[in-house]
Amino acid sequence: MFTRKTTGILAASLTAGALLTMPFASAAPTWTHIQNIGVSGAMPDASTSAVADNGDVVVAWLRGDRVMAASAKHGVFGPAYYVSEATDVATRPSVAINNHGDAVVVWVQDDTLGHARLTGNRRNADGTFQAGFNYLSKAAEQDVEGTAPRVALQENGTARIAYTSTDGADVHQVRVTTWAEGALTATTATVSDSSAGYPDIAVNGPGTVQVAWSDLQDGGSQIKTRRLPAGVNVWGLTKIASPVDGFGPDVQVALSDSGTGTIATTRHEDFNYRVVATKLSTDGTPGSATYVSAADAMAGEISLDQNDAGTALLAWVQTKDGEKRVAQATRPLAGAWTTGLIAKAVDAPYRPLAGIAENGTLFVGYTGDDRMLASYQVNNLLPWELYSSGDIDADAPSTLGGVDDEGNIFLGAIVREADPTKGHGVARFLDSAGAHTSLSKPSQFTIGTKPAVAWSATDRLSGVGDTDVMVSTVSWNGNFDPDAYAAQHDADGKLTYVGHGGRTYCFKARTRDAVGNTGAFSDERCTTTPIDDVSFDRVSGFKRVSSTGAYAGAYSGATKKGATLQFAGVHASRLALLVSKVSNGGTIEVYFHGDKLGSYNLAGSGNKKIVDIATLDSVESGTVVIKVVSADGKSVRIDGLFAIH
Numbered sequence: 117m118f119t120r121k122t123t124g125i126l127a128a129s130l131t132a133g134a135l136l137t138m139p140f141a142s143a144a145p146t147w148t149h150i151q152n153i154g155v156s157g158a159m160p161d162a163s164t165s166a167v168a169d170n171g172d173v174v175v176a177w178l179r180g181d182r183v184m185a186a187s188a189k190h191g192v193f194g195p196a197y198y199v200s201e202a203t204d205v206a207t208r209p210s211v212a213i214n215n216h217g218d219a220v221v222v223w224v225q226d227d228t229l230g231h232a233r234l235t236g237n238r239r240n241a242d243g244t245f246q247a248g249f250n251y252l253s254k255a256a257e258q259d260v261e262g263t264a265p266r267v268a269l270q271e272n273g274t275a276r277i278a279y280t281s282t283d284g285a286d287v288h289q290v291r292v293t294t295w296a297e298g299a300l301t302a303t304t305a306t307v308s309d310s311s312a313g314y315p316d317i318a319v320n321g322p323g324t325v326q327v328a329w330s331d332l333q334d335g336g337s338q339i340k341t342r343r344l345p346a347g348v349n350v351w352g353l354t355k356i357a358s359p360v361d362g363f364g365p366d367v368q369v370a371l372s373d374s375g376t377g378t379i380a381t382t383r384h385e386d387f388n389y390r391v392v393a394t395k396l397s398t399d400g401t402p403g404s405a406t407y408v409s410a411a412d413a414m415a416g417e418i419s420l421d422q423n424d425a426g427t428a429l430l431a432w433v434q435t436k437d438g439e440k441r442v443a444q445a446t447r448p449l450a451g452a453w454t455t456g457l458i459a460k461a462v463d464a465p466y467r468p469l470a471g472i473a474e475n476g477t478l479f480v481g482y483t484g485d486d487r488m489l490a491s492y493q494v495n496n497l498l499p500w501e502l503y504s505s506g507d508i509d510a511d512a513p514s515t516l517g518g519v520d521d522e523g524n525i526f527l528g529a530i531v532r533e534a535d536p537t538k539g540h541g542v543a544r545f546l547d548s549a550g551a552h553t554s555l556s557k558p559s560q561f562t563i564g565t566k567p568a569v570a571w572s573a574t575d576r577l578s579g580v581g582d583t584d585v586m587v588s589t590v591s592w593n594g595n596f597d598p599d600a601y602a603a604q605h606d607a608d609g610k611l612t613y614v615g616h617g618g619r620t621y622c623f624k625a626r627t628r629d630a631v632g633n634t635g636a637f638s639d640e641r642c643t644t645t646p647i648d649d650v651s652f653d654r655v656s657g658f659k660r661v662s663s664t665g666a667y668a669g670a671y672s673g674a675t676k677k678g679a680t681l682q683f684a685g686v687h688a689s690r691l692a693l694l695v696s697k698v699s700n701g702g703t704i705e706v707y708f709h710g711d712k713l714g715s716y717n718l719a720g721s722g723n724k725k726i727v728d729i730a731t732l733d734s735v736e737s738g739t740v741v742i743k744v745v746s747a748d749g750k751s752v753r754i755d756g757l758f759a760i761h
Contacts, residue, residue, distance in 0.1 A: 144632035145494055145548035147503065148577065153186050153528060153541030154196035159511075160184070160530045160539055164264070166213045167518025169474070171576040173526050174211050174219040174239065175516055175541060181205040185221050187243050188526070191545040191577040199237040199245045200225065206235070208264035210277075217241055218273040218297060222252065224260045232259040234279060234293055236302075252293050252302040258283050261313075263365075268319040273297030278317035278327050281306075290315045290329045292344075292351075307342050307351055318371040321424075322346040326400060328357060328369040328379045337363045339381055343400035357394045357402040364389050370422035374398055376449060378428045380408070380420045391415045391432050391445070393453065408445045408453045409434060415443070417513075419470040419480075425449060431458075431470035431480040442468050442491070444480055458491040459502045465489070467513030477523030477548060483512045488529040490517070494548045503527070503546070511539065522549035524577055547577040550635030551627035557610075558623065558643035561692065561758055563667060563724050565617050567643045569602075570610045573627035573635070581628040582607040586637065592618045592647055592759035593685045617668075618647035620761040646694045646756030647683065655680040657744065661753070663696070665723035671696055671755040679744040679752065686759045687737050691729040694756035697722055702750030706730075709738025715745065718752055726758070735761055 153175055154160075160177040167173050173188040176199070183206045186196040199221050200206040209223040219239035224232050234253040237245050253260065258281035265279035275295040282288050290308035292315075307327055308315075315329035323346035331338045339358040344351050362384030371377040377396035382389040383405075391409035394402045409415040413436035422428040426449025434443040434457070442465045445455040462485035471479040478493040478500075488505040509532040516528030525546035532539045557570035573580045587602040602623065603611050615621055622642040628634050649672040650660065657679025658672045672681055691708060697720035706713045706729050713730040740759075744752050 145501075145546055146631040148191055148545045148547060150505065150542050150544050151193060153193050153543050154184060156533060156538055156540050159532065159537055160541060162207070162209055162264070163514045163516055163530050163541065164209055164211050165516040165518060165526070165528060166211045166219075167471070167520055167526050168213045168215050169521035170215045171520040171522070171524055172213055172215075172217070173518070174213045174221075175528065176209045176211045176221045177530065177541065178206065178209060183209045183221060183223050185211065185239070185245060186541070187219065187239065188543070189243075191547070193543060194243050197245045200235070200249055210264045210267045212267040212269035212275060214269045214271055214273070216271060216273065218269060220267060220269055220275045220295070221245070222265050222267050222275070222277050224265065225249075227251070227255055229255060231255055232261070234260050234265055234277060236275070236277070236295060238297070250295070250300060250302070252277065252295055253304060257281065257304065258287065258289065261288070263314060266315060266317045268317045268325070270319050270323050271321055272323070276317055276319055276325050278315040280313040280315065286310065288313050290327065292317065292325070292327055305351060308340065308354070312340070314365040314367050316367050316369045318369045318377065320371045320375070321373040324371065324375055326369050326371045326377055326396065328367050330363055330365055330367050330381070333360045336360045339363055339367060339379060339394070339405075341369070341379060341396070341400070341402060352400060355400065355402055358392070358405045364416070366416070366418055368418060368420035370420050370428060372422055372426050373424045374426065375400065376426045378420060378422050378447075380418055380430055382415055382418060385411070388412070388414045389416060391418055391430060393428070393430065393447070406453065408455060409443060410436070410455070412436060417467055419468050421470045421472045423472045423474050423476070425474070427472060427476065429470045429472040429478055431468040433465055433468060440464055442480060442482055444470070444478070446478065458500065461489050461502055461504050462487060464512070467515040469515050469517040471517065471519035471525070473519045473523040474521040475523050475549075477519055477525070479517065479519045479525050481515050481517030481527045483510050483515045483529050486510050488527060488542065488544070490525065490527045490546075492525060492546065494523055505544070508542065509533075516541070516543070520576070522576065524549050545577055547629065547631055548633060549576070550633040551575040551580045551629045552635055553583060553625045553627045553638040555623060555625060555638050555641040558621070558641055560643060561726055562643045562645050563694065565615050565645050567613045567615060567621050567623075567645070568610070569613055569623050571625045571638065572609060575629040579630035581630055583625050583627040585611065585623060585625045587613065588622045589615070590620050590761050593687055596761070615645060617645045617756070618651075618759065620644045644758045644760045646758050648756050649681070649754050652681045652683050652754070655682055658754070663723070666696060667694055667724055667755045671753045674744050674752045675702070675750065676748050677744055677746060681742040681754055682739055683757060684739040685737070686740050687735055688732070688759035688761065689735045690731045690760035691740065692758040692760070693727045693729060693742075693754060694758065695725050695727055696753035696755055697725050698751050698753070700749070700751055702744055702746030702752040704752055705743045705745050707741040707743070709736065724755060
C-alpha cells in the first residue's frame with residue numbers, strides 16, 4: 117500500500133547479441149485488505165463517493181445532521197473530517213474529485229430563514245477541508261428540492277452543480293451553479309422551464325459541461341439536455357433527448373473528452389420500467405432513445421459511466437418473476453448495446469454503481485444480504501469475476517465505488533456495528549494494473565557504443581517489482597530490426613547496453629508490481645551512436661590523425677580550404693557531427709543528397725563535441741558531404757557522424 121521508485125547501481129553489461137525473449141505476463145488482480153473509512157459513531161447515512169482517473173478517492177456521508185468526508189490516496193484512507201457546521205442541519209451530500217487534488221462536497225442546508233440552500237466545502241491540498249462552508253445559492257433564490265444535487269469537477273477546479281429549485285408551489289426549475297476554485301460565492305444559471313427535475317451533470321477534460329433532466333409534460337415526461345461548450349459562457353439551446361412518455365425520475369449523463377456522451381433513464385412500458393439510453397454526438401445533439409433492458413423485466417437503480425474511447429457501461433437492478441438480479445450493458449462508440457446478467461450473489465441486490473476505465477476495465481459494485489459486492493472484467497477476453505465480502509453487516513443501499521483510468525477498483529460500503537445505531541465505512545481496492553514505468557535515459561546522443569538506460573517505476577496500490585527492457589535498433593543504412601528484450605526481471609533501475617557504432621537504439625520498459633500485475637510499456641527513448649570517421653571517404657585534403665582524446669582514438673583532419681569528406685548511403689531524419697574543436701578551428705559546409713544544410717564554425721575547445729546539423733521532415737537517404745570553406749591553416753577535425761532515424 118505504498119509507492120516506491122526503483123533505484124539502483126549499474127546492473128549489467130549486455131552485448132547486442134544477448135537479446136532475450138519472454139512471454140507477456142498475465143495480470144494478477146489482487147484485493148487489498150478491508151480498511152475503515154472514518155471511525156465509529158452514529159450510523160452514517162446518504163453515503164456517496166467519487167474516484168478520480170488518477171486513483172484518488174473522496175467519500176462523504178451524513179452523521180446525524182452533519183456532513184463528513186474522508187479521502188484516499190494510493191489506496192489508503194486518511195482521517196474523516198466534518199465539513200458542515202454543528203449548528204446547521206445538512207442533507208443530501210454529493211462529492212466530486214479531479215486529478216489535480218481538488219475535491220468538493222456539496223449538500224443542502226437550511227439557512228436562518230428556513231430556506232433550503234445549496235452549500236459546499238472544498239478540500240485542501242493536505243486532505244483536510246476548509247473551515248466553515250460556502251452558501252452557493254442565494255437566500256432570495258428558490259429552495260433546493262428533490263434528490264441530492266449532482267456535482268462534477270473540471271480539471272481547473274471549477275465545480276458545476278445541477279439541482280432542482282422550487283418556489284414551493286408550481287415552479288420547478290433545473291439550475292446549474294458554477295463555483296470557481298478560490299471563489300467564496302458562485303453564479304447560477306437556470307437551464308430549464310418551470311416543470312423540470314431530477315438533473316444530472318457531467319464535465320469532460322477540455323471543460324465541456326452537459327446537463328440532462330426530466331421535464332414534465334401533459335400526459336407524460338420528456339428527457340431534455342443542454343450543453344455549455346468548453347471556453348464558452350453561454351449555454352446552448354435545449355435539445356430533446358426522448359419523446360414524451362412515462363419516463364422515470366432517474367436521469368444519468370456521461371461525457372467523453374471528444375464530446376460524445378450518453379443519457380440514460382427508465383421508461384414505463386406495459387407495467388414495467390425499462391432502461392433506455394440516448395447517444396450524444398460530439399456537438400451534444402441527441403440521437404434516438406434506445407431500449408437497453410429486457411421488455412419482460414422491471415429495471416431500476418440505474419448507473420452510467422463512459423470512458424474517453426466512447427464506450428459506455430450501464431448497470432441496474434432487474435426484477436423478473438419476483439427475482440432480483442444486477443444487469444449490465446456495454447456499448448462501444450460506434451456500436452449497439454450488449455446486455456448481460458451479473459452472476460447472482462444475493463437475493464436482494466441494491467444500488468449498483470457502474471465504472472469503466474480508460475483501459476476498458478468494467479466494474480459494477482453493489483450491496484445486499486449484508487455484503488459488499490462487486491463484479492468486474494479486467495480483460496474483455498476473460499469472464500466477469502465476482503467478489504463478495506461475506507456477511508459484514510453492510511447497510512443496503514450504501515454502495516461506494518468507482519474505477520480509475522488504469523482499471524484499479526475502489527469498493528466500499530457502510531457497515532453496522534454491534535449497536536445497530538452505530539456504524540462506519542469500510543473499503544477495499546482491487547489492484548489490477550501494473551506499475552507505470554518512465555525512462556530517464558538514454559540521452560539522444562551516445563558518444564561510444566554503450567548506451568546507458570535508466571528508468572523508474574511507481575504503482576498506485578502496491579510496491580514495484582522488477583522490469584523488462586525492450587530494444588529495437590537500426591543501422592545508419594538500414595531498417596529497424598524486430599523488437600527484442602535487452603533485459604528481463606531487472607530490479608536495479610539501470611543497465612548498460614553494449615552495442616555498435618552507427619546505430620539508433622530505441623528502448624522501452626515495463627514493470628511488474630508487488631502482486632504480479634505487469635504494467636504497460638513506457639514511451640520509447642532513443643539514442644544514436646556515431647559512425648566513426650574511419651569509414652568516411654576522404655575525397656581530398658583530409659587525413660587520419662591519431663589522438664587519445666578522439667572517438668575510437670583518431671579523427672579526420674584538414675587544414676586546406678576545399679578539403680572534402682563524404683559518406684554515402686545514409687538513411688536519417690536528423691544529422692549531427694562529432695568533432696574536436698580548437699581555437700583556430702575552421703568552418704565547414706554540410707550537404708545531404710546534394711542539398712546544403714548549413715555552415716558551421718568549429719572554433720572552440722574540447723574533444724568529442726556534438727554539432728547538431730539538421731532535422732529533416734522524414735527519414736531521407738543520400739550522401740553526406742563535408743567541405744572545408746575556411747582559409748588555409750584553419751584546423752577542421754571530424755570525429756564521427758550521427759545518422760538519427
